[in-house]
Amino acid sequence: MPDSNHRFKNDEQQPRQDQSADHDADDMKPEEREYHERFMREAINMAELALKSDETPVGCVFVKDGEIFGRGMNETNRTLNGTRHAEFVALAGILSKHPVSTLKETDLYVTVEPCVMCASMLRQYGIRAVYFGCWNERFGGTGGVLNIHSDPSVDPPYPVTGGIFREEAIMLLRKFYVQENDKAPEPKQKKTRELKTEILPMDIHAPKSTPTPPVPGLKKPPVPAASTA
C-alpha cells in the first residue's frame, strides 16, 4: 500500500484491521449492545419515515461524542437519482455545518449495510466506525459483497459491526418490496406477493466475505429498485 502521500498520515489512525475487526452484534456485551441499539433505533425511525415517503426504507444517524448530529434517509425515488442514499443525505447536512475532520470522531449507524459506493465515500471521508442492521447481498460494500472498508486503499480502513436490529431492518425492506415501484421500467406484478414474516436466524457469524444467509423475499427484488443502502 502506498502510504507516503497519505492524507491522514499525521492524524491518529484506526488500528490496522484484520479479519476479526469485522464484528457481529451478537458478540457484544449487553451494555455495549444497549448503547448501540439506542442509536440504531433512531436509524430505524428514519427508515420508517423513508417507507412512508415511498422510498427504499433505509435510514441512518451519525453519532459524535455520544450524541446524534446528523440524520438521513434514502431519497432515490423522489429525486430520480440512484445515488441519493441515506448516508449522502445525512452527510450533506452535517458537512454544511461541520468540517470534514469531524468525521474522524464520528460513527455511522445505518439500518442496511452501506453499499459499495457509500462504503468508499465513508472511507474517503475518514469515518471512525460503522454499525449496521442487515447485510446487503446485492451491493454491500462492508462484507456483504465487497470489503471496501478494509481492502487495500490509500485511506485508512474502518471497523464495521453488523447485525444490530437486523430483523427489523429486513422487515422494513420486505414491506417496501411488496409495494409497487412504479419508477422502475417494466414493473412486474407484485399484487400476488405476500409479506413473509419469518426471519431465519443467522447461522454463520463471519461477516467478512460471508453475507447474511439468503432470506426469502429479500434477496432478489424482481424490480430494480433504485437502491437500498
Next chain:
Amino acid sequence: MGVDSAAQLVPLRTKDEVRASIETHVLYAVEIPARFANSVKDVIHEARPEFKPGEISHLRRVVQFKFLPPQLQKRFNPPARLQRGIRNSEEHEDDEQPPPAALFNPLPPSDDESCSDSDEESCAKSEDTVRFFLLCPTRCFKPAELVALLRKNPPFSTMNIHPKLLYVTVPALAPTSAEQANQWSEQYWPIAYKNTNPFGPHPSLVARNTAEIESEAGDWLALARTAAAETAELGVGEEVGCVVVDRSSGTGEVVAIAGDCRWRSPIGEAESHTGPGNVMAHAVQRAIAIVAKKRLLMAGKNPAFLDRTLFCDIPLTAAETAAYEKANIEPTGYLCVNLDIYLTHEPCVMCSMAILHSRFRRCIFGKRMPLTGGMTSDTAGNDANPGKGLQHGIFWRPSELNWKFLAWESPASAELSASVTDTLHV
C-alpha cells in the same frame, strides 16, 4: 466528428477475465488407444462423481501427438504406439506375458502419421497411434491411487501394462476469445473454443460497441477535459471532468457536463485544498445529479426538490450550463439507462459504483488511476504506477453486483488528461 479526434479505445478486461487469463492448474493425462477413451473416461467419472467434466470442457479431451503444442511434443517424444498382437507374440514368443514396454512402443521418429499417401501400412499405423487423453485435475487422485485404478481397467488390465501418468499444465478456465483460445492451444494444450465468453461481454458485442463509439469518443473525452479545466480554473475542483452522452437515437447528444467541485465550500467559495474535500462533489456525482434534475425539470417537477448545497449539482460553468439547459432528455427515462459517460480519469470506487447504481450503458475514461480507481480489474497500472491497480473491476461483476456495463480506457487521451496526484480519488 474529425478523423483526428478518433480515440483509440481499449476495452477493459473484467475481473473474471483477468482471473481466467492467469489461473492454471495441472491435469493428469495418459496415452491410450483412441478406442478406449470413453471407457477410461467412465472409469474416472465413476470413481470421482464430484469431478464435473464441464470443468475441463474447454480443453480437447483426446488429442493426437501432432496436435500437441511444441513444448509438449518435445516432452512426450517419442509418442507410444500400440503394437499388434501378432507382432507382440512374434517378438516376445519366449515370454509368458509381454512386458509393458512392448505394447506401447515408440513410433519411429520419421514415421509419417498422415493417411494422405496411399500406403496402407501408414494408415493402419495412424489408427493404432496412441492418443493423449486428459483424465482430471491432479487434486482428484493421488498418483498411486489413479495408477491402481487405471491398471484394473481396460486397456491397461486387458493388455497387462502399467499406465504412465503424464502431467499437463492447462488454463483452469475457459478462454474468452478466439485469439486467446489459439494462443493457449500453442502454449498449453489444444483448446475447444465455443465462441462464447463466460467471464465478460462477448467479444462481438464489445467490437460492435467499440465501432459505434470510437469515432466520436475522442471528442467527448476532449469535452470532459474542457469541463475539468473550467472548474479547476475557478479554484473549486481538481482537473477532473465528465460528459454524459445519449447515443440511443443513433447520434451522440450531450446530456450533462460536470467538472470536479470538491474544493467548493458550502457557500460556493474556493476552499483550501486539504483533506478529501467534498467527496460528494466528484464530477461523476455531479453529472448524475444533473441528469436527475433534467429529468425532474422535463417532467414538470421542481428540480430543486430535496436539493442540498453540498451536492453541488447546479451547473457552474458555461459548458455545464449549456448542456443543462438543452431539453434533450426523456422525462420518463429511468436513472441513466441507455446513457454513456466519458471521464478524464478512471473513477474512484465510490464513483464507479455510482455509475453502476445509475445503470449507465457504457463508461469510457482517459487515464487510469491505479491507486484509487474502481473500474480496472488487472494490475497493469499506469506509467507512474506500473503493476498497481485495486482490481475491483466494478463494471462487470454480474454474479455479485446488480448491474453491468461495458467499459473502455483511452490510452491516447490519458496523455492529454491532467496529471492529478496519484492518490486522488477521481
